[in-house]
Every structure is written in C-alpha cells, then in structure tokens.
Amino acid sequence: MSGSDVSGGDVSGGDVSGRGVSGGGGGSVRTVPVHLPGRLSAAACVVLHHGTAGDPQGQEDTARAWVTLLRRGSGHAADQNLEAGLERIGTTFAADAGAASTRLVLSSTPEHLADALALLSRTLTSFTPRSEEILPFLHRWNRALAAARAAPGGSAGVLLRRALFPGDRSSQREPREGAPEAGVDADAVLAFHRTVLGASRDLVVAADLTRVDLEALVRRLAPPSPDGPARTSPRSASASGSRSGAVEAARGAVPVRPLTLRPSTGRSAACVIMIGLRGESGGDAAPQLAVARELLAGSASSRLARTLRDAHGLAYAVHCDVQDDGAACALRLRFEVAPSRAPEAVALALDELFRLAEQEVEEEEFAEAWRVCRREDAMSGSPAAVAAARPVPAPGPAAPGQAAPGQAGVTPAAYRRAMGRLVRPDRVAVVVDGALDGADRVAQAVLEAAPGRACADSLTAYARRVTAHAQLDT
Amino acid sequence: MRRKDAPHGALVTTRLANGLTVVVQRDALLPDPHVHLRHDVGSRHERPGEHGLAHFLEHLMFRGTPSHPDFLGTLRRAGARDVNASTNQDRTAFTMTVPGEVLPRALAMEADRTAHLPLALDPTALEETLAVVRREEEERCGPSGRTAELLFAEAFPPGHPYRHPSMGDTGLLGRLLPSQVAGFHRSHYRPDGATLVVLGDISPEAVTDVAAATLGALPRHAGPPDPPPPPDLAGRRPEGAVRGPARPRGAPPQVHVMAHTPPYGTDEHAAFAALAAVLGKGRGSRLFRDAVRGRGVAVPATEMVTAWELEWGGSVLFGTVTATAGTSGERLLAEVRSVLASVRDGLAPGELDRALRLLRRERYEALDDPTTRAEAFAAQVRLRGCPGHAYTAADALASVTEDDVVRAAGLCLPGATFLVQEASGTREAVAA
Incomplete structure (x- = not known):
C-alpha cells in the first residue's frame, strides 16, 4: 500500500498508538489503532472521505440512500454479501453519511473482526449496483422517508432547518405523501458510489490490541479504487453549489x-x-x-x-x-x-x-x-464501537x-x-x-x-x- | 471481602455488617467512577392499590432531604453526571458518574436519602412529582407501551405480580397518603436488599471503606420476606380475549407475541435467549427470512423477538412484527405462528451459530459498557450471589445446543399469547 499514514491523539478512554500499517494495492489508507485493554468486544470503522456535502442539487440524501442501500441491499447482492454474512460471524454493521465523510462501523469480537473487515472490503469492491436493482429500493426508500416526515412530529426537523436556513435549497424539498417518486434517483446513487469508492480512507480499529492482529487486519481492507474519482459524474462534481444557500443563510444573508x-x-x-x-x-x-x-x-x-x-x-x-x-x-x-x-x-x-x-x-x-x-x-x-466511530x-x-x-x-x-x-x-x-x-x-x-x-x-x-x-x- | 479476577479488572465483593453488598471493580479505562445502587424493589412488590408506587418512589428520591434539599443540583455542582434512575418489575436502580474525589460525598448523599426521604414527603411533594410521572407516562406509554401492558395482562394470571405495568395506575397513586409512601419506602429501601457497584480507576479497598462509612451506617432492619415465586408458567394457555386501542388509521397491522420462559439468571434461560435470536434477531432470523423476504408479509426491520430479563419465577420472550401494505392482521398472525412452530422441526446448519455469535457479541459489548456491566453485576449478586457470574453467563451461551433450543421452543411457544392490532381494533388469539 502506498501513502499509508500515522495518526495519534486521545480518541477515547483508550490509548491511541498511531502506526502505519501496510496493505496491498494502491491508494491511501490511514490506520488509527485505539487500544482498549481488557475489553471483550472489538470494532473497526472505515472512513470514506466523501459525504453528503457532495449530494447534487435536487438529490439531497443521495449519500444516505447509498449507505442504506449498502446496509440493506437492493434485494440481491449486497443483502447476501454484507449484513447477512456479517451476522453469521456475530458482527453488526452501522453506517452513517456525514457532510465530509461516510463511516462504516463493524461491531464484533476480536476473533471475528478480521473476517468482518474482509467481508466489508469485498462488498465495497464488488458492490456494483445496477439501475434496475436500485429502482425498487429507491421507490421504497423515498416513500418511507415521505411517510416518516408526514407523521406527527416527523417534519419538525425539516421545518426547523427550513426556518433556520431559508436560503438552503436542500431544506426546501419537502417530501409529500402520495408522491413517493420524488427524491433520490438511481443516477445520483451510482455517481456517489463511484466517487466514494475512489475517496481516500481511514481505518480506525478499537479493541484490546493484544487480542487483535492489526497487521493482518489492515491487509484485509482493500485500498480505494484508483480510478474512482476520475469517473465522478458532472452532476456530482457540481454538487458543492447546493450548499451555498446554507452558507449564505448561516452568514446572516437570509433572516x-x-x-x-x-x-x-x-x-x-x-x-x-x-x-x-x-x-x-x-x-x-x-x-x-x-x-x-x-x-x-x-x-x-x-x-x-x-x-x-x-x-x-x-x-x-x-x-x-x-x-x-x-x-x-x-x-x-x-x-x-x-x-x-x-x-x-x-x-x-x-x-x-x-x-x-x-x-x-x-x-x-x-x-x-x-x-x-x-x-x-x-x-x-x-x-469499542464508540471509539471506532x-x-x-x-x-x-x-x-x-x-x-x-x-x-x-x-x-x-x-x-x-x-x-x-x-x-x-x-x-x-x-x-x-x-x-x-x-x-x-x-x-x-x-x-x-x-x-x-x-x-x-x-x-x-x-x-x-x-x-x-x-x-x-x- | 472476596476477590476474583475478571477481564476489565479484579472484582472485590464485600458484605457489610448491615447487609449491604458492595462490589468494586478497578477499571483503568474509567477515570471517573461509575456508581450503581440497586434496591430490590420493583413493581412486583406492589400490592393492589399501590401499583406504580416503586416507580413513583424512584422519582420522589430526587426530591431531596432536609440535609440536601436540592439533591440533583448539589450533585451536579460537585461534578456528578449522568445522574439517573430506573425501575422495572424486580428492582430500582440509581446511577451516576462522579469524579473520584466526589465519591464519598455522593455515597453520603445516597445514604442520606435512603434514610431520610420520608421527612421530605408531604402532599405537595407527591402532587408535584406525580405530575412529572404522568408526563412520563404520556410520552413513554404510547401505543407500544400499551401493547406490552395488554400482553402482560393476558399472559399472566390475575394476582400475579408481573401482571401489572411498572408505570402502574397514576390515578390510584394520586390518592396515596405520604404516610403510605413512606411505609413502602421503609419496607423496601433497606441495606440487606441493596447492592452497590462501583467501577473505575480506584482502589477497591478505599471505596469499600467509604461505602462502609456511608451506606454501611444505615441501620439493618428486616423488611417483608420475598414470597416464594409462583409456579412455572411455561405451557400455560391464556383464556378469553383482550380488547384495546386500535392502530391509528392508515397504520399497518402489527402482531405481538409473548411466551413464558425460565427466569433470567438460570442456566436454562440461555437456550430461550438463543431461541429468541433464532426467531427474531437480524436478517438471518426466521422471521426475516420467512415473513419478510419469503412471504413478503412483514416490513423489514420491524421484526424482533427478544428474551426479557425478569428474575422472579419466570421471564418472557417478547416479539413484534409489522405487516406490509395490503397484508391483513389475520394473514400476518398466521405467518408468525407458522414461523414460530417451525423451530420445533429443528434448525438449519449454521442457524444456531449465527444466533449464538450475535448474542455473545451483544453480551460482550454490554460488559464493556460500564452502565450495563454494573447493572449485570448487581443482578448477578442477587441471582447467584456472585457478580462475576455476569462473565460466565455470557460465555455459557457457547454450550447451548440445537436440542436445547428445540426443547425450549416446544416448552414455551405452544402457550404463547398473541396480540393482533389493526385499525379495526385489537384482539387476542392463542397459538394452535
């Protein structure tokens, strides 16, 4: 692996002993081990440095849709390969898309962490969603989102963001009940998929490191796809404009x-x-x-x-x-x-x-x-999971x-x-x-x-x- | 004083002269001690007319005493955080995290309110606190809370101490006199029915000394003896029908199930926990594979079966599942009954391993978390007389066999109580 990095600092109650660990392939993976002596559980967090800030205009929630797709599967490959596979080794998976990064957290035991990471890595590499697979998922996902927001109290968060940031275009899209087709589309998800796989990665491992072979663990994680960013779609590349409204609002331009x-x-x-x-x-x-x-x-x-x-x-x-x-x-x-x-x-x-x-x-x-x-x-x-995340x-x-x-x-x-x-x-x-x-x-x-x-x-x-x-x- | 090695640090257990059990674990990863004080009083200790009193009393404990009229404020200013409490069927627990130097003061305040709360009980205190409890009831006991209440009422026979909800009857609580509340407090908040657990980077001997000088100074007194547990309810067939609130208009039908198991803390309980995981934990569970993916009658991520941790005489499995659009409650009920019945025919290869690995990781994570670890230590002191059993109980899952799970299914599922909620109303059915 080229470009491995070392980091340190107090990440949690445990001891962070930063060290670079080499893996195979190209790309950049920074490794942050967090030592939690005596702990029985273990966790790993793969941080992909691409998040919701890249959601294209009109397609806000693309990152979260991709995360959900990866977690739950489109009904086919991802479902079989990831969550169900992780369960067989007693591991749970959590994922979250933030503004600048997407975090994939594995909660496991020291004995199964390496296998879990290998499975996640394989899924990231082989997960190639096709439009015809994604569409049914997006239909359900958009409809569930609309229904949740239509429930009593369910729109309060959206309404508050709209009130706080009236210039932010992402807060203007109020999902409507009966219009489930509105929302994220398959092209945006596919574009996000290509971009996020090409982004740089961090790997945080939180465990009793005396019970985990860190070197072996890191070797299980595939590096970013070297050609990922080059395939970024123009729609995604222009996405930063979608946040300009929020920035203006935060600066007081819009009351x-x-x-x-x-x-x-x-x-x-x-x-x-x-x-x-x-x-x-x-x-x-x-x-x-x-x-x-x-x-x-x-x-x-x-x-x-x-x-x-x-x-x-x-x-x-x-x-x-x-x-x-x-x-x-x-x-x-x-x-x-x-x-x-x-x-x-x-x-x-x-x-x-x-x-x-x-x-x-x-x-x-x-x-x-x-x-x-x-x-x-x-x-x-x-x-372990908290420190890793x-x-x-x-x-x-x-x-x-x-x-x-x-x-x-x-x-x-x-x-x-x-x-x-x-x-x-x-x-x-x-x-x-x-x-x-x-x-x-x-x-x-x-x-x-x-x-x-x-x-x-x-x-x-x-x-x-x-x-x-x-x-x-x- | 007994010492036992454990993964997070040595466990030191001491029984003080007044009957209080003190458990201290030196955990270098916890700079500030976590304190868990368990009183063996829950809703099962309430008599008719005082249902909800244990939980009400938990709230009243924060009213303060003449020595510390602002209990929460005093602790907060001293640096305590996460000061909280909870009540279930078996126990009431008070928890907080405090800087080490504040621990003596915090334990002294615990001793003070345990001894002197009755002095602070007057009609105003009861009225104001009941308003807070009612607010909690409104926020927490929505449709799902009501569902559990209906299931317990149907699954347990009249007079059974687990039959009524911990929240109780706030209408009845409003008629209680301060003297009645004080009497309940005196009967149940006593050192020989309490366990103190302290986890942190601290000296176990020093903490035990502090506990002896504070809570250990409370007078020993005998309360009412715990009656013998009722007979095993596994296999009981409920009778009659329950009617309850319908699901809101437009909301999909739900099916809920409750089945009796041996009590938490027994060796037998592990097989029932494994059974619950086989049935309803994760995407490899039978409910997910059959009802969600196979038949398409249930919404993903709404399916769940879990083993509750009731301690006295027996516990329960509790499950719930939500219908997909266009699926009737009747259809969903039939599917759920079919899934439950299928376990008695045996397990598929790898099915038990998946369930046990998920459970073991879950229990390891609970032991890594100081709040749930302290809770587990206190529970095991009461159940097995040894806090370290929290570790061996997690490891004991490995010995559960397929035969154990199939036997557990045959014991508890035939007598399960089902609740079907749909827009037209709630009704009850008994498994065939």
Missing part, C-alpha cells in the same frame, strides 16, 4: 423565520416543539453550541430538565443536539408537550436559551459541561471533544460573551408541530414571561419578531 406552526395531523394528545439556534461552521460556534447542549439538556439535572420537567411538569424528555454539516451548524432542542401548554413551554425554553447569553454560568456547571463534551462518548455504549484526530482548533477547559482557555465570562454574540433573537427559530391555535398565543406567552427575567429584552425581541412575521406561518 431566520422565528416561528413555524404545523397543524395537527391526527394525533392531538401532544405536540412536538423544536427550537433551533443558527451558527456558522468552521469557527467557534460548534464547540460553543456543544457546551450549550450539555448545559441545557445534557443530563437529568440539566437546566431544561429541571425547568420543563421538574419545576413545571411540561415535558419529561428534552433532547438536544448540535448539527454541523460543514456549511452551517445549529443547536436543536426537541420536546413534546400537551398542546394547551405549548406556548408556556416555548417561553420557558427560550428563557433558558437566552439566559446563556445574559448570565454567567457557574464555574462548576461550566467546567462540567466542558468535561462531559470531552468524555461523553467514552462513557456510553460499547467503548469517533472522528479521526486532526490538527486544528481545540474543540470540546478534544481539549480540556484549561487548554482551551475558555472561562465562564468568555463563554457568556461568546454566547452573547451567538444567542440572539434573530438567530432563533421555533417549530410547533401539533395542535396550536396561532402564532399570537406563542408571542403573547413569551411577552408575558419576559418581565423580570435576565433576558427580558431578548424574549421581547423574539416575540416582536413572531408578530412581525406571523404572516409567514404555515
């Missing part, structure tokens, strides 16, 4: 829509509320939002758990994540409430969000949020997942200032997916919640934006 209401579609016992905050990729926003995620909803004692659940009995579970697709990033909150209490819940959640910009977080709470960002992956799930260490600015608070030099005061720049009423979007009378109820509830609050000005400004943009509500 955020403050409130989107989606009427109830049958079930009226509860409604789903999502609140988003728009940021920009490439700067400090993503790590800062990751800390906000921990502060707001990272645990049973986080701020929103105490406010919405413990103090007011509004929502039992509050979910929060940070999405970063390489062009734009956003903090997303999601919870479910009784329809009659939706306005109250929105006001309380916004109060907690804006407070991050108005009041300094206590030293202990802040340090703990940083610490959790650093360690969360090491403490949940199978350590984590981003490969790369040089760059410190992020919560990579640096301790002291190293990053961030204090609660500095964090509050940063959040002051980020958490502004014009960057916040709210989606209510369920029964609710109208936008005025939300605006009124937020206005009523404002007096006496530390973030009264922000709450009032948000409520005014809702009133001003009420005609945009769906």
